[in-house]
Amino acid sequence: MSQETPTQFRIHVERHRLSNGLELLLVPRRELPIVSLTLLVRDGIAAERSGEAGLAHLTAVTFPQGTRSRSALQLSEEVESLGTSLGVHADYDHLSLGLATLARDFDAALRLLAEVALQPAFADDEVERKRRDVLSHLERRKDDLADRVRNRLAGTLYGGHPYRNPRLGSTETVAALAPGLVRAFYERVFVASRSVLAIVGDIEPARLIDRIEAAFGVWPERAAPAPPPPPPAPRTVRGIETIQKRGVVQATIRAGSLSIARNDPDYAALQLVNYILGGSGFGSRLMRSLREERGLTYGVYSGFSARREAGHFSIGLQTSLDSAELALREVLREVDRLLQDGVTDNELRWAERFFTGSLPLSFQTNDQLATYLLEQELFDLEDEFWMRDLERMKSLSRSDLDAAARRHIHPEQFAVVVLGDFDETTPAPRLA
Amino acid sequence: MLTAPVHETVLENGLQVLSVDRRASPTATLQLWYRVGSRHERPGITGVSHIFEHLMFKGTSRYPKGEFDRLLQENGMTNNAFTSHDFTAYYEVMAADRLELAMELESDRMQGLLLDPEEFRAELAVIREERRQTREDPPFGLLSELVDASVFTAHPYHWPVIGWMTDLKTITLEDVIRYYRDFYRPNNAVLVVVGDRRAEDVLALARRYFGEIPRGPEIPPVLIREPEQLGERTVSVHKAVQLPGLLIAYRAPESTHFDATVLNVLEFILLHGRSSRLYQRVIYRDQLATDVSGGMHTRRDPSMFTLRASARPGVSIETLRDALHEETGRLAREPVTTVELARARRAIEVDYVFSQESNYEIAQNLGAEACRSHWRACVESLELNLRVTAEDILRVAGEIFRPTRRTVGLLVPDPDAPSPSRPERSREPVPVPVQVQVPVEAEA
Numbered sequence: 001m002s003q004e005t006p007t008q009f010r011i012h013v014e015r016h017r018l019s020n021g022l023e024l025l026l027v028p029r030r031e032l033p034i035v036s037l038t039l040l041v042r043d044g045i046a047a048e049r050s051g052e053a054g055l056a057h058l059t060a061v062t063f064p065q066g067t068r069s070r071s072a073l074q075l076s077e078e079v080e081s082l083g084t085s086l087g088v089h090a091d092y093d094h095l096s097l098g099l100a101t102l103a104r105d106f107d108a109a110l111r112l113l114a115e116v117a118l119q120p121a122f123a124d125d126e127v128e129r130k131r132r133d134v135l136s137h138l139e140r141r142k143d144d145l146a147d148r149v150r151n152r153l154a155g156t157l158y159g160g161h162p163y164r165n166p167r168l169g170s171t172e173t174v175a176a177l178a179p180g181l182v183r184a185f186y187e188r189v190f191v192a193s194r195s196v197l198a199i200v201g202d203i204e205p206a207r208l209i210d211r212i213e214a215a216f217g218v219w220p221e222r223a224a225p226a227p228p229p230p231p232p233a234p235r236t237v238r239g240i241e242t243i244q245k246r247g248v249v250q251a252t253i254r255a256g257s258l259s260i261a262r263n264d265p266d267y268a269a270l271q272l273v274n275y276i277l278g279g280s281g282f283g284s285r286l287m288r289s290l291r292e293e294r295g296l297t298y299g300v301y302s303g304f305s306a307r308r309e310a311g312h313f314s315i316g317l318q319t320s321l322d323s324a325e326l327a328l329r330e331v332l333r334e335v336d337r338l339l340q341d342g343v344t345d346n347e348l349r350w351a352e353r354f355f356t357g358s359l360p361l362s363f364q365t366n367d368q369l370a371t372y373l374l375e376q377e378l379f380d381l382e383d384e385f386w387m388r389d390l391e392r393m394k395s396l397s398r399s400d401l402d403a404a405a406r407r408h409i410h411p412e413q414f415a416v417v418v419l420g421d422f423d424e425t426t427p428a429p430r431l432a
Numbered sequence: 433m434l435t436a437p438v439h440e441t442v443l444e445n446g447l448q449v450l451s452v453d454r455r456a457s458p459t460a461t462l463q464l465w466y467r468v469g470s471r472h473e474r475p476g477i478t479g480v481s482h483i484f485e486h487l488m489f490k491g492t493s494r495y496p497k498g499e500f501d502r503l504l505q506e507n508g509m510t511n512n513a514f515t516s517h518d519f520t521a522y523y524e525v526m527a528a529d530r531l532e533l534a535m536e537l538e539s540d541r542m543q544g545l546l547l548d549p550e551e552f553r554a555e556l557a558v559i560r561e562e563r564r565q566t567r568e569d570p571p572f573g574l575l576s577e578l579v580d581a582s583v584f585t586a587h588p589y590h591w592p593v594i595g596w597m598t599d600l601k602t603i604t605l606e607d608v609i610r611y612y613r614d615f616y617r618p619n620n621a622v623l624v625v626v627g628d629r630r631a632e633d634v635l636a637l638a639r640r641y642f643g644e645i646p647r648g649p650e651i652p653p654v655l656i657r658e659p660e661q662l663g664e665r666t667v668s669v670h671k672a673v674q675l676p677g678l679l680i681a682y683r684a685p686e687s688t689h690f691d692a693t694v695l696n697v698l699e700f701i702l703l704h705g706r707s708s709r710l711y712q713r714v715i716y717r718d719q720l721a722t723d724v725s726g727g728m729h730t731r732r733d734p735s736m737f738t739l740r741a742s743a744r745p746g747v748s749i750e751t752l753r754d755a756l757h758e759e760t761g762r763l764a765r766e767p768v769t770t771v772e773l774a775r776a777r778r779a780i781e782v783d784y785v786f787s788q789e790s791n792y793e794i795a796q797n798l799g800a801e802a803c804r805s806h807w808r809a810c811v812e813s814l815e816l817n818l819r820v821t822a823e824d825i826l827r828v829a830g831e832i833f834r835p836t837r838r839t840v841g842l843l844v845p846d847p848d849a850p851s852p853s854r855p856e857r858s859r860e861p862v863p864v865p866v867q868v869q870v871p872v873e874a875e876a
Contacts (some may be wrong), residue, residue, distance in 0.1 A: 295554040359529070
């Protein structure tokens with residue numbers, strides 16, 4: 001087979017900065033008469049203070065509930081008359097608002113996005129309504145087994161750092177959030193000079209700057225929020241926690257430890273390591289061992305969370321209750337084997353070729369492209385980091401990967417969380 | 433109204449080849465669709481279509497197990513497969529210059545699959561875990577199976593695509609081999625390629641890699657039709673969940689019927705966006721539900737239109753159910769407004785244009801329609817949707833949203849509810865006591 005796939009994936013980005021510091025990334029793509037607008041602010045859940053878990057999410061979901069000039073229903077009707085809907089998202093290191101429309105509706109979309117971002121109503125009754133929504137979602141999520149295990153693991157790993165906060169917060173914290181906190185949080189994190197507006201699609205950048213200035217130039221100056229506390233010290237021991245949940249037929253397991261920040265120079269090496277261990281679907285070591293050879297699970301995956309401060313590495317799977325201990329043992333055995341024996345030449349070659357060969361697949365849609373650009377901004381990565389990462393991958397040797405794995409994957413510090421319906425005949429798994 | 437034309441050729445052995453040449457990015461998607469799904473199964477081997485989807489990754493004499501994955505990895509290709517009621521499909525997504533490899537791998541496993549008894553047994557264990565993970569533990573999994581089984585009493589849509597747990601223990605390798613011989617034939621398949629390759633290249637590769645595979649016997653049509661429903665059906669599942677849930681299904685027509693398109697437009701008005709009727713009623717105004725979703729189940733044979741919601745803490749399931757019935761009843765009594773219809777049309781148009789962004793999505797729509805009726809249906813769908821009027825919606829809502837066409841499924845929180853399947857003590861496939869499936873099969 002030919003190996004001629006372009007490894008050059010250049011994106012023509014026009015960058016501008018408005019007078020208030022808002023950064024613009026404009027990318028013309030003319031294949032279809034559509035355009036995506038995404039506004040990203042560089043603070044999110046990590047900016048929640050003590051007792052505020054869930055405030056970033058509550059703020060995000062309250063944006064669609066009205067502006068100074070439109071009620072919740074009027075705003076929805078206006079946005080949805082364009083055939084789209086307002087996307088809102090709160091993540092650990094950012095908040096975002098987005099609209100994707102036909103190019104002919106660009107002006108209306110731009111005006112609406114600016115209105116939502118800069119003149120949110122955050123009326124007390126609407127904040128209260130959304131708070132009740134979130135509380136009922138939290139109740140429903142108690143049946144989302146993977147979510148519960150993920151949250152417990154983060155709570156254990158991050159100690160007092162806000163990265164421990166569940167995305168939606170908890171019943172206790174959300175119940176205690178006063179309506180005024182939403183506006184206060186918004187004013188704390190919505191800082192023009194820490195924000196990026198990315199517009200990708202059927203546009204002519206030169207003709208847009210004035211219109212964007214008119215829409216977003218009125219964003220008032222605000223001070224940047226205090227940086228979040230430094231991440232906690234890593235654990236020194238391995239430990240296991242059990243969540244008892246009646247009536248379930250599987251054990252849901254997740255094991256992990258604190259690891260690197262997204263902009264760590266070892267990130268490229270660890271992407272390869274993770275691909276080999278548990279990031280590549282059917283071909284990964286974990287999948288071969290637990291699914292293909294032993295039939296223990298439908299799927300097992302590993303991954304690094306991308307965070308501005310320290311993220312974490314974790315491995316998750318679901319298996320029958322009576323297989324939980326065996327499955328956990330096999331997971332830990334594969335991690336130990338990776339750290340002791342390292343990767344093989346073939347594994348390194350296949351993984352590197354996968355990333356090289358699949359690069360074009362990552363830039364098919366406007367939203368995919370915007371995601372890459374915003375990731376670059378959010379984590380202060382090098383220009384066109386996706387190509388720099390590939391160059392780095394090509395230059396890495398087996399011993400580079402092995403060293404990176406040993407530096408950043410720490411099974412001796414693993415926290416393990418297991419959820420299931422355990423009893424005397426089917427006891428919860430223990431660590432050997 | 434695709435942005436690029438669809439090229440169609442049927443090879444002598446019956447393989448239908450569809451391609452769309454798109455230059456938007458140097459990528460391509462190959463999808464190989466087989467016109468076989470759970471619709472073609474029978475009791476005792478339910479789930480065989482999906483089992484087979486798993487077995488297709490077990491290797492051939494030319495590319496033994498593991499080699500397939502390795503080649504895809506090395507070439508930066510992603511791949512997977514999916515099974516539905518009406519079809520089973522396999523796909524590769526790749527840089528466009530890797531298309532030939534995907535062709536070769538798919539043609540190789542259309543005929544040359546190795547079916548090893550040990551592999552088969554191990555894979556059944558994986559699928560039972562998949563069933564536990566996706567059907568038995570999620571709150572709505574077993575309820576939705578029970579509702580299907582109650583809506584369809586005679587038609588094979590009665591059983592779940594993943595199959596009943598008992599069949600996943602007792603099905604034999606012989607059952608599976610017979611199935612492969614009968615259905616994995618070029619004359620029962622559609623090859624779809626969308627991306628940066630010329631139609632002539634696609635066709636030349638298709639001839640080279642599939643042209644020699646012999647045509648199989650014609651597949652006998654599935655003639656069974658679900659009898660008329662004569663009264664409202666109510667079913668329930670008790671489960672250790674936090675919130676009561678509701679799944680309401682109305683009998684609805686097959687994908688080629690114009691009324692299915694009318695129901696698609698109605699779905700937007702009822703369920704899409706914060707301005708939709710059900711969001712406004714049960715989430716925003718009355719605050720009865722945590723979420724509401726559903727819509728038209730587009731299938732080859734007559735199927736259903738569903739609504740699904742979870743009640744908020746403190747709200748009774750009956751109150752939520754009555755509110756949903758009231759809103760569907762209103763659609764059957766009063767025409768939707770001009771503004772609502774215009775908003776739905778615009779959303780459908782925008783969705784359609786955005787669906788043209790990805791090779792995968794274009795191929796997906798072409799393949800699904802080719803299996804259900806004709807690929808042209810997805811080219812014509814936008815125009816057809818835009819033709820739907822308020823009168824159409826009033827008429828169809830009046831016909832569909834009747835209590836006698838309805839099945840109401842209730843998810844009842846019950847901390848003492850029995851587990852659907854306790855752990856297997858042995859890895860041997862053993863016949864399972866009837867009680868294991870009671871919540872599902874008692875109503876079947």
